[in-house]
Amino acid sequence: xxxxxxxxxxxxxxxxxxxxxxxxxxxxxxAAYGGWQAAxxxxxxxxxxxxxxxxxxxxxxxxxxxxxxxTARAELLRRGKSVTQVEAxxxxxxxxxxxxxxxxxxxxxxVVEQQAVCPAALLAGAERTQATYNAAQxxxxxxxxQVCWGGGGVPYSGTAHGDAQVYLRMRDDVIAxxxxxxxxxxxxxxxxxxxLSAPVPMSSINWTLEFAAPLxxxxxxxxxxxxxxxxxxxxxxxxENAAIWSESGHLVAMSRQCVAVFG
Numbered sequence: 001x002x003x004x005x006x007x008x009x010x011x012x013x014x015x016x017x018x019x020x021x022x023x024x025x026x027x028x029x030x031a032a033y034g035g036w037q038a039a040x041x042x043x044x045x046x047x048x049x050x051x052x053x054x055x056x057x058x059x060x061x062x063x064x065x066x067x068x069x070x071t072a073r074a075e076l077l078r079r080g081k082s083v084t085q086v087e088a089x090x091x092x093x094x095x096x097x098x099x100x101x102x103x104x105x106x107x108x109x110x111v112v113e114q115q116a117v118c119p120a121a122l123l124a125g126a127e128r129t130q131a132t133y134n135a136a137q138x139x140x141x142x143x144x145x146q147v148c149w150g151g152g153g154v155p156y157s158g159t160a161h162g163d164a165q166v167y168l169r170m171r172d173d174v175i176a177x178x179x180x181x182x183x184x185x186x187x188x189x190x191x192x193x194x195x196l197s198a199p200v201p202m203s204s205i206n207w208t209l210e211f212a213a214p215l216x217x218x219x220x221x222x223x224x225x226x227x228x229x230x231x232x233x234x235x236x237x238x239x240e241n242a243a244i245w246s247e248s249g250h251l252v253a254m255s256r257q258c259v260a261v262f263g
Contacts, residue, residue, distance in 0.1 A: 122151025
């Protein structure tokens with residue numbers, strides 16, 4: 001199985017388009033894994049935004065994206081003095097299946113600065129349990145990642161809350177770019193799973209990823225801790241947050257999504 005870095009060697013950039021082959025090991029059910037789609041969209045956005053730091057990525061999962069060649073097309077929305085906004089879309093059979101807006105912002109001086117403080121880990125390293133990939137119980141894309149449970153609610157345990165700590169990293173790969181980080185950041189399980197006692201279908205509707213600080217070299221090869229919480233759930237939808245920390249205690253990104261729960 002090729003790593004994500006190896007797969008990116010086949011990325012084709014043409015104008016403001018980015019095309020990559022979606023292989024079965026990057027699917028979730030009948031569709032492309034969401035982080036893979038978002039990372040491809042970011043590659044297209046880079047053809048417009050250049051190297052400016054990515055500050056926010058706002059994603060809508062509209063329809064399934066099937067296996068095969070997938071193309072993301074980027075369009076400039078606005079370029080200001082320091083902030084550039086770019087939209088990218090993925091189409092299937094002539095209809096939009098995915099769209100995202102990336103906000104890229106150059107650094108500028110400000111008197112407002114606050115360093116995030118990493119909360120204590122729920123479990124020490126020796127107490128954490130690394131998950132073994134199980135094709136019968138896990139989505140296919142998860143074989144590309146290593147997952148370690150770090151405390152709190154476990155999926156299908158019927159807990160009274162959706163709070164948990166989960167550690168993730170790419171299998172046999174490092175976070176070499178912001179596209180790698182986007183691909184990784186959607187791999188954590190929805191907090192709503194901990195409230196259930198048996199599997200039911202779920203689907204992400206939208207996803208926002210805010211980037212707190214650029215990665216350091218020390219951050220890239222280690223585990224990333226996801227502090228998960230479910231803020232609310234009603235009428236078959238759940239709203240979830242995750243703070244993503246590097247092993248060195250840096251707040252890397254903040255994730256928020258709305259998940260449809262079919263049960």
